[in-house]
Each structure stands twice: as C-alpha cells, then as structure tokens.
Amino acid sequence: MKLVRSKLGDLNAYLFLLPSIVVLGLFLIYPIIWSVIVSFKDIKPIALKTAGLFEIPGSFVGFDNYAAALHNPLFFKAVFNTAYFGVLFIPLSVFGSVFLAMLVNQKLKGVNFVRSIFFIPYIISIVSGSLIFMFLFNGDKGLVNALLQKLGLTGPNWLANAVWAMPVIVLMSCWRNIGYYMIIYLSGLQNIPKDLYEVADVEGATKIQKFRYITWPLLSRISLVVMILLLIHSLNVFQEIYIMTGGGPGDSTITVPFLIYNRAFKYYEFGPAAAMSYLLFIFVVGITIIQRKLVERRLG
Amino acid sequence: MKRSNVLSTVILWAIGILFLIPVYWVLASSLKGDLEITRFPPTFFPETLVWQNYPDIWDKLKISVTFTNSLLVAVPTVTLTVLFSSMAGYAFSKKRFLGRDAMFSGLIATMIVPPTVLLLPLYFIITKLGMFDSLLGLILPFSVTVFAIFFTKQYIDDIPDEMLEAAKIDGSGDFRTFTQIVVPLIRPAITALVIIDFVQNWNSFTMPLVLLQSEANYTLPLKLAVMLQNSDNIPWSKILAANVMSLLPALAVFLVLQKQFVNGLMAGAVKG
Numbered sequence: 001m002k003l004v005r006s007k008l009g010d011l012n013a014y015l016f017l018l019p020s021i022v023v024l025g026l027f028l029i030y031p032i033i034w035s036v037i038v039s040f041k042d043i044k045p046i047a048l049k050t051a052g053l054f055e056i057p058g059s060f061v062g063f064d065n066y067a068a069a070l071h072n073p074l075f076f077k078a079v080f081n082t083a084y085f086g087v088l089f090i091p092l093s094v095f096g097s098v099f100l101a102m103l104v105n106q107k108l109k110g111v112n113f114v115r116s117i118f119f120i121p122y123i124i125s126i127v128s129g130s131l132i133f134m135f136l137f138n139g140d141k142g143l144v145n146a147l148l149q150k151l152g153l154t155g156p157n158w159l160a161n162a163v164w165a166m167p168v169i170v171l172m173s174c175w176r177n178i179g180y181y182m183i184i185y186l187s188g189l190q191n192i193p194k195d196l197y198e199v200a201d202v203e204g205a206t207k208i209q210k211f212r213y214i215t216w217p218l219l220s221r222i223s224l225v226v227m228i229l230l231l232i233h234s235l236n237v238f239q240e241i242y243i244m245t246g247g248g249p250g251d252s253t254i255t256v257p258f259l260i261y262n263r264a265f266k267y268y269e270f271g272p273a274a275a276m277s278y279l280l281f282i283f284v285v286g287i288t289i290i291q292r293k294l295v296e297r298r299l300g
Numbered sequence: 301m302k303r304s305n306v307l308s309t310v311i312l313w314a315i316g317i318l319f320l321i322p323v324y325w326v327l328a329s330s331l332k333g334d335l336e337i338t339r340f341p342p343t344f345f346p347e348t349l350v351w352q353n354y355p356d357i358w359d360k361l362k363i364s365v366t367f368t369n370s371l372l373v374a375v376p377t378v379t380l381t382v383l384f385s386s387m388a389g390y391a392f393s394k395k396r397f398l399g400r401d402a403m404f405s406g407l408i409a410t411m412i413v414p415p416t417v418l419l420l421p422l423y424f425i426i427t428k429l430g431m432f433d434s435l436l437g438l439i440l441p442f443s444v445t446v447f448a449i450f451f452t453k454q455y456i457d458d459i460p461d462e463m464l465e466a467a468k469i470d471g472s473g474d475f476r477t478f479t480q481i482v483v484p485l486i487r488p489a490i491t492a493l494v495i496i497d498f499v500q501n502w503n504s505f506t507m508p509l510v511l512l513q514s515e516a517n518y519t520l521p522l523k524l525a526v527m528l529q530n531s532d533n534i535p536w537s538k539i540l541a542a543n544v545m546s547l548l549p550a551l552a553v554f555l556v557l558q559k560q561f562v563n564g565l566m567a568g569a570v571k572g
Contacts, residue, residue: 009397012474016391019384020444027441028410031421038420053428100315108309114316116558121319123554125503127521128547131528132326135536143325146341175322180565187566228412235414239505243525257416264420265510277417284412 039065039274048270058271065275075276077251078259081166085255086234088170093230094223096174097181102215104182105189118179126176130243133172134159159245162252169240169253177233181226188222189215224295228288235280256280330354330540337537353541357534361527361542363520370519370549373438374501380443381497382490388444389452390482394464404453407446415506423510433513442501448493455489456482492564495557502550520546 014021034056042065043058051057069075104115121129136143139157148155158164192215200210238257241247247254247262256276264273329337330353332346358364391397392404422441431437459482467477483490505521512518518526524546527539554561 009400010395011397013391013395013397013400016387016395016474016478019380020388020449023384023441023444024407024446026425027422028418028446031418031425032410032413034421034424035417048424051428053425103308103312103315106305106308108305108312110309111312114312115562116555117316117319119558119562120323120551120554123499123550124323124547125505125521125550127503127505127524128543129322131524131539131543132322134528135329135540136322136325141338141340141342141536143321143342149341175319179319183562183565190566232412232414236416238416242509243528257414260416261419265423270420273420277414277420280414281417284414288412 035274035277038270039278041065041271043270045268045270061271065271066279068272069276069279072272074251074254074259075256078254078256081251081253082235082237082255082257084166085170085173085237086231088167089173089234090227090230092170092174093178093181094226096178097185097226098216098219100178100182101185101189102211105186115182118182120179121176122180124176126239127243129172129176130240133168133175134244137168160249162249165245165249165253169237169244172240172244173233173237177230181230184222184226185219188219192218220295224291227291231287231291232284235284326540326543330537330544332537334535334537337535350537353538354545357538357542358545360534360538361523363523363542363545365516366518366520366523367545369435369517370502373435373504373519374498377439377442377501378494378497380439381445381448382493384444385448385493386452386456386483386486386490387478388449389456390478392449393453393456394459394461408450411446411450419506419510422507426511432511433517435517437511438504438507438519442507445497448497451493452486452489455486459485488560488564491557491560495553495561496565498553499550 037056038058040060040062041056041058042061043056047057100118104111104118124132137145137158139145139155139160142155142158144158145155156164158168196214196218197210200214205213236257237255238261241253241255241258242261245253247258257280260273260276260280263269263276328344328346329342331349331351332343333348333350336343336347392400426432426437426441429437431440464477464481467481472480503521504519505525508519508522509525512522515523515526524539524543527534527542
C-alpha cells in the first residue's frame with residue numbers, strides 16, 4: 001500500500017489537475033479519438049442523433065472515406081488553394097514580421113507608439129477584419145479602387161475575381177498577424193548579445209552581412225516556432241473564406257477547412273469530413289517533423 | 301548614422317500609417333450618411349458626421365442582447381481558464397506524481413492538432429451533453445486550454461522551491477500556498493493570459509457558428525456574419541458601425557493593459 005502511494009506521488013497533484021483532466025479529456029482527447037474512429041466508419045446522421053455519448057454508431061468501412069476524399073476533385077482543389085494561401089502567407093508574414101521587429105528594435109521617434117499600432121489588427125477579430133477588407137476592396141465603392149483610379153487604373157472587383165480573391169484574403173491575414181509575430185521576433189532580437197555586432201563592426205561587416213551571418217541564424221529557433229504557428233494558421237483558414245467569398249468565385253478560394261465544414265454541416269457527410277481532417281492532421285505532423293529535422297541539422 | 305535613423309523613422313511611420321488605414325477607414329465610413337457611403341470615388345472624410353448610425357443599428361439588430369451574450373461567454377470562460385489552467389500549471393511545475401512528464405508532453409503534442417479536426421466531434425459531444433444552442437456549451441468545453449497550462453507552468457517554474465517548502469513548514473496547506481503565494485507571484489503572467497484569452501473568446505466565430513441556433517443566443521462575431529449575409533437592406537455605413545462596436549471591448553482591454561500584454565507575450569516567447 002505504501003509502495004503504491006509513493007509511486008503515485010503527491011496525491012494533491014491530482015486534485016489540482018482534476019478540472020483540466022475532466023475538461024481536456026472530454027473536449028480535447030476524446031474528440032481526437034472520436035474523429036479517428038469516425039473516419040473509418042459510415043455514419044448516418046440519424047444514428048448519431050440517438051447514440052449515447054461514448055457510443056459511435058455505423059459500420060466500419062476501412063479506408064473508404066479516405067479513398068473517397070482522395071478521389072474527390074474538390075478536395076484537391078481545396079488542398080491546392082490551401083497550399084497557395086500558405087505559399088503567399090508564410091513568407092510574407094515571416095519577412096514582414098522580422099523586418100518590423102528590426103525596425104522597432106531601434107531607438108526611433110515614437111517607436112513605442114507605432115509598435116502598438118502594428119499590434120492593433122491582431123486584436124480585431126477575423127470576422128471584423130474580413131468585413132473591413134471587403135469594404136476596402138469593394139469593386140464599385142472601395143477605397144483601393146478609388147486610389148487606383150487616381151493613378152489612372154481600373155481595379156477589378158477583387159473578391160469576385162478568381163485571380164485576386166485569394167491574394168486579398170492573404171493580405172488581410174498578414175495585416176492581422178504580422179504585429180503578433182513581430183513581438184515574438186522582437187524578444188528574439190533583444191536576446192542576441194550586442195558584442196557580436198560590435199565584433200562585426202570592427203571587422204567592417206555591412207548591414208546585409210550582419211543580418212545574413214548574425215541576426216538571421218540566431219533567430220532560427222524562433223523562426224522554427226513562428227513557421228510552425230504560421231503553417232497551422234494556414235491550414236485553418238476558414239472564417240475569412242466563410243465571410244469574404246464563401247469559397248468562390250468558381251471554387252477558387254475553397255480551403256480544406258472550409259470544405260470539411262461544408263461536408264459535415266451542410267451535407268452531413270461525417271465520415272468523409274473526418275477522413276479529410278485526418279489527412280490534414282497527418283500533413284501537419286509530417287511537415288512539423290521535417291521542419292524540426294531541417295532546423296536541427298542546420299543548427300548542428 | 302544620423303541619416304539612416306531619419307530614414308528608418310520615416311519608414312516606420314509610413315508602415316504604421318499603412319497599418320492604420322483600414323482602421324481609419326472603418327471609423328470614417330461608419331459615420332457617413334446612407335447616400336454618401338455609396339458614392340464613388342468615396343469622400344476621404346465624412347461630409348457630415350452621422351453619429352445616428354450607431355444607435356440606429358444598435359436598436360435595429362438588438363445588439364444589446366448580442367453584446368450581453370458575448371460578455372456572458374467571454375468573462376466566465378476567461379475566469380475558469382485562468383483558474384483551472386494555473387492550477388494544472390502548478391501541479392505540473394511543482395508536484396511529483398505518476399506520469400507527469402508523459403502527460404505534459406502528450407498535452408503539448410496536442411497543440412498541433414488543427415482545430416478543424418475537433419469541430420465535428422465537439423459538435424457531437426456538446427450536443428450529447430445537452431449544451432447545443434446554449435451559452436454554457438461555449439464556456440465549459442473551452443474552460444481549460446493547453447496553451448494556458450503551458451504558459452502558467454513556465455512562470456511557476458521560476459518560483460524557488462524553497463519558498464514553497466518554507467510555506468509548508470509554516471503550516472500552509474497546498475491550496476493556501478497556491479492562492480496566497482503562487483498566484484500573487486505570477487500576476488504578470490495571469491494578466492497577459494487574461495488579455496490573450498479574452499480577445500480569443502470575444503472574437504471566437506467557428507464554434508458559435510456550429511453550436512448556436514437561435515438568434516437570441518448569438519454572440520457578436522456570429523451576429524455580424526449573419527447580418528452581412530442578409531445585408532441587402534442595411535447600408536454599409538451601419539454594418540461598419542456595428543463592426544466598430546464589436547471591436548471596441550477587445551481594443552479597450554488591449555489599450556489599457558497593453559504593457560503587461562506585450563511583456564507577457566515576449567517573456568513567453570523567450571521561454572517557449
């Protein structure tokens with residue numbers, strides 16, 4: 001008895017953990033397990049209505065849901081669009097936030113004030129931000145087209161244009177997020193020892209060399225975290241699509257989360273929706289591991 | 301040296317203004333009249349300031365109800381998250397128990413699970429628990445976050461063990477130690493967490509979209525989205541006025557507490 005007790009450790013710890021165990025167990029761990037199982041099942045919405053909490057109805061269909069997802073041309077379109085968003089959004093955000101972090105890390109006039117300005121969009125919800133950008137990029141009364149007209153150009157109806165809709169959504173996401181990542185990079189910059197730059201100055205290094213050989217390599221750990229966060233963000237683009245374009249025009253802005261939402265809550269196809277979300281998950285895990293490996297190799 | 305500083309300052313302010321244009325534009329446009337808002341090219345400053353847009357849309361959409369709903373969700377969720385997560389953070393940081401390290405790394409690993417994966421099962425589980433179309437369904441399931449546990453644990457790690465042992469010798473029980481010593485010592489972390497979590501809950505859209513049905517229960521982002529989809533008869537100036545009202549509370553919290561917020565985030569980033 002005493003041995004069991006000493007193995008379990010401090011019993012009060014379990015009391016402190018109790019609320020977290022209940023909430024996370026029921027609303028995080030169980031959902032993860034639930035959707036793995038459902039992704040292998042053919043579930044009728046009606047059967048789900050009468051099922052108990054820990055009961056998952058339907059018959060096992062093996063990898064049918066996964067096969068169906070992989071044979072759905074719309075899924076590939078969504079994967080392509082999601083990747084397109086990431087390819088635009090991740091580099092723009094990384095370079096934007098590093099640039100701004102280096103800018104606000106200097107002693108300039110009003111730097112604290114402007115730093116707060118950069119952060120304000122992050123406080124604005126995606127829904128509000130989407131509304132603001134819809135209005136800015138409105139085809140016949142938007143500010144952007146008015147400015148273009150001043151330059152003698154005619155702007156398109158941005159969000160109703162298959163070429164321009166996604167870049168506008170990316171722009172909104174950058175505007176909302178760069179301030180947040182700037183803060184993270186800023187803390188990294190402030191941890192770089194000053195004498196490294198002094199040595200570089202003695203050696204006569206240029207600004208670009210200092211960035212290339214000191215700043216950027218020493219930020220690589222933070223960059224890894226930032227890139228993983230940006231990747232996860234890219235794979236979760238849903239609200240801005242729902243508000244701004246509804247996936248259109250011509251499916252050009254359908255993303256994987258938007259497709260999953262539609263499959264699940266519009267067509268009640270739970271199995272395929274769960275399978276798609278697991279393909280997404282496997283992809284995140286894969287990329288995270290590869291990214292970590294790459295950075296570790298570079299850091300030695 | 302001097303000249304490059306001037307250049308940097310100019311670039312800094314230019315980008316700052318660029319970042320503010322959308323915010324200025326939504327404010328200015330929300331004060332335009334119904335006719336002025338449709339004009340092209342638009343006026344850069346409203347010809348007459350139509351403050352009436354605000355009370356108009358407030359009454360028309362019954363935003364007072366929506367506003368209350370948003371507060372009723374955000375305030376309890378934040379309170380519970382801070383309490384429950386710092387309790388767990390304390391246990392993970394200062395207690396020895398079976399499976400501690402495995403449990404903690406397991407939790408951290410769940411942070412890469414895309415929320416989209418959880419959408420469907422959460423809808424099912426919350427409905428089964430009888431919390432569909434109720435504000436409770438937006439509070440309890442989200443009253444602990446892995447991020448908050450991780451965040452508070454980082455700070456509790458910095459409290460010297462000797463301090464807690466001294467309290468124990470003086471006869472302080474675990475819960476008293478937690479409330480009287482640990483919580484006051486991690487005040488900065490808790491302030492930062494309150495803001496991060498408040499903004500997140502205040503702005504939450506996807507879960508309310510999936511979990512709420514009756515309009516009387518809508519929270520602000522959901523109401524805005526629905527309003528936009530039936531917007532044919534509402535002028536943009538009023539839509540934007542509603543939008544401004546929805547972002548004011550989060551903005552106010554940020555502006556009042558921004559120093560703690562930014563410092564907390566930066567400290568968290570360094571440690572993480």
